[in-house]
Amino acid sequence: MEEKSAFDEFDTKTNILRRRALLPVWVKIFIWIFLFIGLIAVLILAFGFFLNNNARLSVYGLETTSIYSPIGLIILSILIFKGIVSYGLWFEQEWGPKAAVIDAFLGIFICGITMLILPFVTNGHHFTMRFEFLFLIPYLTKMQKIQKTWIKL
Numbered sequence: 001m002e003e004k005s006a007f008d009e010f011d012t013k014t015n016i017l018r019r020r021a022l023l024p025v026w027v028k029i030f031i032w033i034f035l036f037i038g039l040i041a042v043l044i045l046a047f048g049f050f051l052n053n054n055a056r057l058s059v060y061g062l063e064t065t066s067i068y069s070p071i072g073l074i075i076l077s078i079l080i081f082k083g084i085v086s087y088g089l090w091f092e093q094e095w096g097p098k099a100a101v102i103d104a105f106l107g108i109f110i111c112g113i114t115m116l117i118l119p120f121v122t123n124g125h126h127f128t129m130r131f132e133f134l135f136l137i138p139y140l141t142k143m144q145k146i147q148k149t150w151i152k153l
Contacts, residue, residue, distance in 0.1 A: 019092035019153050022146045027139065031086040038083010041076045060107055061114025061130055078106070097147040104140035107132060 023031070044055060048067035055067050057075045064071040085103045088096035111130040119126055 017153060019096075019150050020090065022150060022153075023089060024142060026135075027089070027142065030135070030139075031090050034079075034082040034086040035090065038080050038086065041079035041083065045073075045076050045080070060110040060132055061118070061128070062110065078110070081106075094151060097143045097150045100143040101140065101147065104136050104143060107136045108140065111136065 020028075044051070044057075044067060048055065051067065053067050054065055055072075057064050057067070057072055059075050059078050062071055062075055062078075064075065066072050067076070082103060085096070085099045087093070088099050111132050115128060115130055119128070
């Protein structure tokens with residue numbers, strides 16, 4: 001007769017699906033990129049005075065050369081938020097896909113404003129299609145699709 005050991009649960013090998021496996025390769029690549037960029041944004045925010053408040057910052061069509069200007073702080077906040085979202089997805093946090101959906105909607109909203117409203121409010125009256133849309137829309141749909149499965153795992 002075989003006796004059950006207290007360590008049997010550690011010996012059995014089960015196929016556990018990791019949440020990270022739900023992410024496509026291109027999202028994993030961008031996760032690493034934005035983890036790095038988020039870290040750099042924190043460092044720029046913390047030590048920007050050593051750069052004489054000068055750094056060329058740009059995201060979603062928002063551009064500035066002044067770190068501590070309102071636009072500079074908005075850009076750095078967006079990049080730090082993207083770093084936090086990347087952390088949540090890579091380290092399989094339950095809130096990861098929800099934050100990613102918010103990130104995608106925020107990106108689409110800001111891109112829309114910089115494409116459709118800002119050109120007519122500022123001096124330049126030309127329409128520019130933002131390259132970020134090519135990734136934001138598939139990113140949004142993928143995060144919405146995996147959200148329920150992610151929470152179940």
